[in-house]
Amino acid sequence: MMARITAGVASSHVPLLGVASDFNKDRDEYFGPIFAGYDWTRAWEQAEKPDVIVLVYNDHASAFDMKIIPTFAIGCGERYKSADEGWGPRAVPDVEGHPDLAWHMAQSLILDEFDMTIINEMDVDHGLTVPLSMMFGKPDAWPCKVVPLAVNVVTYPPPSGNRCWALGEAIRKAVESFPEDLNVQVWGTGGMSHQLQGPRAGLINREWDNMFLDGLIGDSDHLRRIPHIEYLRETGSEGIEMVMWLIMRGAMGKKTRALHRHYHVPCSNTAIGHLVLRPDNGEGLDMSGSDTVRAIAAE
Amino acid sequence: MITEDPKHQDIHEYLAEMEDIPGTRVFTAKRARQGYHMNQFAMSLMKADNRARFKADERAYMDEWPLTQAQKDALLARDYNRCLDLGGNVYFLSKLFSTDGIPFAEAVSTMTGMSFPEYREMMMNGGRSPEGVRSIRANAASGGETNEGSR
Numbered sequence: 001m002m003a004r005i006t007a008g009v010a011s012s013h014v015p016l017l018g019v020a021s022d023f024n025k026d027r028d029e030y031f032g033p034i035f036a037g038y039d040w041t042r043a044w045e046q047a048e049k050p051d052v053i054v055l056v057y058n059d060h061a062s063a064f065d066m067k068i069i070p071t072f073a074i075g076c077g078e079r080y081k082s083a084d085e086g087w088g089p090r091a092v093p094d095v096e097g098h099p100d101l102a103w104h105m106a107q108s109l110i111l112d113e114f115d116m117t118i119i120n121e122m123d124v125d126h127g128l129t130v131p132l133s134m135m136f137g138k139p140d141a142w143p144c145k146v147v148p149l150a151v152n153v154v155t156y157p158p159p160s161g162n163r164c165w166a167l168g169e170a171i172r173k174a175v176e177s178f179p180e181d182l183n184v185q186v187w188g189t190g191g192m193s194h195q196l197q198g199p200r201a202g203l204i205n206r207e208w209d210n211m212f213l214d215g216l217i218g219d220s221d222h223l224r225r226i227p228h229i230e231y232l233r234e235t236g237s238e239g240i241e242m243v244m245w246l247i248m249r250g251a252m253g254k255k256t257r258a259l260h261r262h263y264h265v266p267c268s269n270t271a272i273g274h275l276v277l278r279p280d281n282g283e284g285l286d287m288s289g290s291d292t293v294r295a296i297a298a299e
Numbered sequence: 300m301i302t303e304d305p306k307h308q309d310i311h312e313y314l315a316e317m318e319d320i321p322g323t324r325v326f327t328a329k330r331a332r333q334g335y336h337m338n339q340f341a342m343s344l345m346k347a348d349n350r351a352r353f354k355a356d357e358r359a360y361m362d363e364w365p366l367t368q369a370q371k372d373a374l375l376a377r378d379y380n381r382c383l384d385l386g387g388n389v390y391f392l393s394k395l396f397s398t399d400g401i402p403f404a405e406a407v408s409t410m411t412g413m414s415f416p417e418y419r420e421m422m423m424n425g426g427r428s429p430e431g432v433r434s435i436r437a438n439a440a441s442g443g444e445t446n447e448g449s450r
Contacts (some may be wrong), residue, residue, distance in 0.1 A: 046413025
């Protein structure tokens, strides 16, 4: 039995969401509507019980500074601690890696002509830990292992959308050639529209964001051809993070179906977007989400 | 939506487009080089000892770094738009926001010419519209203002 990719999850990773979760503000008037949009997913994840998440994110001047700027880096370590981003590390569990799968993926990706940077030791910042909090809540230990996949979206140029999508395709091939029975999800994080700098800060584009969400569903691959300049003009300078969602989408294969979708403005400077996708290429996966409800009821 | 074959992306056109967005300093290689030491200085503030030394004497701490006088002045004044012009990147500068103990969004608001309450209000009302702030060239062609982002 080989490892298989069973789902894709997209989510914003605004640091303030980590603060809200850590200080129990997640059901207040401001954050309540944001977190409520993840309730479905938290129940679904309990039923899905993924073994490993390939978590695509970007480091925000935490593990990497300007000394070394890897375009695509894969974490092959045993475990990762929460980074101190200037106000102390988040009080969340350590993130457990899956070195066997990660090293296998690194080798497979390099043979597939994606020249990955291999990271054995690093701390992980809100880009990685906020999505874990959104999807799993506040457990004593994270319920699955994580293969961190860090993408440079800070120093220009970041990788093209097309390259990100192709990396996703190669990730699928890498995971499916790993000879162990593993339930693997791929998460793409960051976005949606936001600009954190300059007189144009605060830009939000609800219409464009929702068009992007629509484009991730079904069998079209037109999103891979959006040039960087369009993200910048339409969704703000930090909206470029959405190219990381295309890595997740590329890993879903030709066709996807959406199980859950959520969009909310604002969270601090940012539009929150969240999508749960199933690969829909004859894998025989449950498409209704009703397996979730049954599993939760049975517990 | 524009779609292009990225294989046909010309580097010079690409970089010219990056400079065509009003009120935005895209962190291109040119800015990354110009701001290298400023960003590494900001990064050093992730360590508590360095934060304490910086707070005790900002000028003395900055003198340990090969910063230009303009960069030092911009940092001392917390003039973040000026910092961006001198090669700063907001993710690095955010180490200074947290050293100052101010929320990220408040620091961001100082770059917009709005007060923090005004900025928050704009965000609560759906944020800044992209209308009229997509392109300096397009604004100029339509006779509109080019926005202070054009330099």
